[in-house]
Amino acid sequence: QVHLVESGGGLVQPGGSVRLSCTAPGSTLESYSVAWFRQFPGPGREWVSCITHDGSKYYADDVEGRFTIFRDNAKNTVYLQMNALKPEDTSVYYCVPACKWYGEWGQGTLVTVSS
Secondary structure, eight states: OOOOEEEOOEEEOTTOOEEEEEEOTTSOOTTSOEEEEEEOSSSSEEEEEEEOTTOOEEEOTTTTTTEEEEEEGGGTEEEEEEOSOOGGGOEEEEEESSSSOOSOOOOOEEEEEOO
């Protein structure tokens, strides 16, 4: 099973932007679909976005138009560009190697949207 590592989170003001990165040390990410999820208080994680191995992109309704998922296969990385951030986007963000995921989760990266 490929192991993914998230990075790029931090503190950002409302209306600001941040770019998250998802890499796969020791593995090739190019042949995988990659999804981003986020964790809010309570059980379960919310699906945010997914990019398939052939480049199709999908977004949750509440991030459509604000977030962009894309991949750079030369850098073995999938990115989540997050613009027009809102305080309710504050969460730990996780990437996983499939659009639907029932496996283990990594450490995630924390995004805090606050003034």
